[in-house]
Amino acid sequence: MWTRELFLGMDAYHFVAAFVIYSIIGWFVESVYMSFCEKKIVNRGFGKGPFCPIYGFGALGAFILFTPFYGNYLVIYLLGCLTATVFEYLVAKLMIRFCGDFWWDYNEKPFNYKGIICAESTLAWGIYALIIVHVLHGSVIRLVDKVSVRQGTIGIVIVFSLVAVDYCMQFYKLSRK
Numbered sequence: 001m002w003t004r005e006l007f008l009g010m011d012a013y014h015f016v017a018a019f020v021i022y023s024i025i026g027w028f029v030e031s032v033y034m035s036f037c038e039k040k041i042v043n044r045g046f047g048k049g050p051f052c053p054i055y056g057f058g059a060l061g062a063f064i065l066f067t068p069f070y071g072n073y074l075v076i077y078l079l080g081c082l083t084a085t086v087f088e089y090l091v092a093k094l095m096i097r098f099c100g101d102f103w104w105d106y107n108e109k110p111f112n113y114k115g116i117i118c119a120e121s122t123l124a125w126g127i128y129a130l131i132i133v134h135v136l137h138g139s140v141i142r143l144v145d146k147v148s149v150r151q152g153t154i155g156i157v158i159v160f161s162l163v164a165v166d167y168c169m170q171f172y173k174l175s176r177k
Contacts, residue, residue, distance in 0.1 A: 026055020080129020
């Protein structure tokens with residue numbers, strides 16, 4: 001089952017491995033960007049470690065949704081803008097409901113809505129969608145293929161174990177407030 005094709009030519013192993021890689025890449029890109037903006041080191045994840053699952057879900061979601069439009073750059077760009085902005089809005093609303101707040105603030109950005117979404121990010125999401133479909137996903141899969149399924153599975157288990165411990169500690173800290 002782990003290596004049986006699910007859809008779009010990918011099996012569960014490749015989906016999970018890609019999720020891990022995208023979650024790490026997303027954390028890294030956002031942390032570097034925010035560190036540059038704030039002129040200090042910033043960790044943009046929920047936990048202490050370099051893992052942000054929203055980027056894993058977002059990148060795989062983009063791959064699944066937009067691959068049928070491969071080669072149609074305008075459609076992928078516009079769908080990327082729309083779907084990621086809606087996703088960001090819904091995540092913020094869920095975070096407000098369950099955590100009392102969301103972890104970003106676009107109030108200083110032009111054309112923002114309640115600090116939750118803004119035009120700048122919306123336009124960037126479209127570019128990210130193009131990059132995921134036309135550049136990044138192929139590179140991620142080639143990277144996954146360089147490691148044996150056995151070694152990759154061990155790596156995935158280790159990463160998820162560390163993230164689980166990290167997140168449990170963070171939830172515990174939140175519950176003590």
